Amino acid sequence: MRVSVDADVCYGSGECAFRAPAVFGFADGYGFVLPGRAENGTDAGTGRDGEPGQDAGSGRDGESVDDELLRDIAERCPSQAIRIDGKRVTD
Numbered sequence: 001m002r003v004s005v006d007a008d009v010c011y012g013s014g015e016c017a018f019r020a021p022a023v024f025g026f027a028d029g030y031g032f033v034l035p036g037r038a039e040n041g042t043d044a045g046t047g048r049d050g051e052p053g054q055d056a057g058s059g060r061d062g063e064s065v066d067d068e069l070l071r072d073i074a075e076r077c078p079s080q081a082i083r084i085d086g087k088r089v090t091d
């Protein structure tokens with residue numbers, strides 16, 4: 001599962017970073033996916049700690065964010081800026 005934020009759509013509620021700080025950051029009024037957190041538990045592309053194929057967000061610092069939570073965060077993003085596998089998530 002791959003997660004991303006469309007910065008052109010995000011209006012900066014900060015909710016994603018609040019709910020899953022292991023995956024999302026917030027800076028300059030916009031949410032973003034932390035480096036190395038976009039793809040299934042890999043850490044900055046090095047594979048350190050995380051195993052590809054596990055939940056996005058598992059890996060660095062041992063924190064785990066499961067796919068269901070990420071999908072829920074994407075559904076609740078007030079601007080629907082969060083993409084899962086490149087697609088907008090709606091409930």
Ligand code: SF4
Nearest residue numbers: 010013014016031077
């Ligand atoms: S929850 Fe959505 S609108 Fe809010 S900061 Fe994150 S991506 Fe942007």
